[in-house]
Amino acid sequence: METNPRDYGERCMFDAFCKTVLKHEAIDYIREMKRRASRETSLERLPQTAMDKLYSADDYPSDRYHSVVLFLYRIQVLQNIFL
Numbered sequence: 001m002e003t004n005p006r007d008y009g010e011r012c013m014f015d016a017f018c019k020t021v022l023k024h025e026a027i028d029y030i031r032e033m034k035r036r037a038s039r040e041t042s043l044e045r046l047p048q049t050a051m052d053k054l055y056s057a058d059d060y061p062s063d064r065y066h067s068v069v070l071f072l073y074r075i076q077v078l079q080n081i082f083l
Helices: 003-041 049-052
Strands: 067-070 071-076
Touching: none
Parallel strands: none
Antiparallel strands: 067 071
């Protein structure tokens, strides 16, 4: 099977096109990573006041009350009374 010189030229042009596309894709990727790095902040670099804003705690009624059975009646009492 012999290669046609015209065919060889087309393959070289396609190869050059593919290399150019991949090169520019790599440039775009690096640019995007730099943009993200400039906008994102590591949690380790945040001041304590900003970390406090990220904190949240769940409050469930079962955590606040303590059930006591007294004369066959179940009574729910706030836990801080026992403290």
